[in-house]
Amino acid sequence: MRIGLISDTHGFLDPKVYDYFAEVDQIWHAGDVGTAGLIEELGAFKPILGVYGNIDGHDVRQLFPEDQKFECEGVRVWMTHIGGKPPRYNPRVRPLINKWLPQLFICGHSHILAVMHDPKRPGVLYLNPGAAGRHGFHKERTLLRFTLEAGKIKDLEVIKLGSRAKLE
Secondary structure, X not given: OEEEEEOOOOOOOOOHHHHHOOOOOXXXXXXXXXXXXXXXXXXXXXXXXXXXXXXXXXXHHHHOOOEXXXXXXXXXXXXXXXXXXXXXXXXXXXXXXXXXXXXEEEOOOOOOEEEEEOOOOOOOEEEEEOOOOOOOOOOEEEEEEEEEEOOEEEEEEEEEEEEOOOOO
């Protein structure tokens, strides 16, 4: 299963996302979508799964929950928008991560691209795709793309969309 991971679009969808996600099976959005229309647009292109973020209104919150906990291709996944990062998780997340122990913990919110193993929880990979939108302090818009297969996470790619300030 090939996954395209995006976050913090804040209502802006770069047309290049369609090229980079052309070969994925699903798109996962880690929150701060911006509008329900953006979910509908992506959903018309590929199946979409996501969570709402702190800037998302009632329209997005009706379509996406705060947390997505599921198994995909034998990988336990937990996606939430505000989760902190290893080893300093958000206070809401901290007691739950030990209980559920996902293999893949996905967050957005920080606008900072990060891929790292949790040093205190072997087997937990933390992913934050950074921000794909134009709102925020990040300098570059980013995405992640990866494969889940037989309980493994592989072929992880960082995709750089270009400067936050302009379309390239």
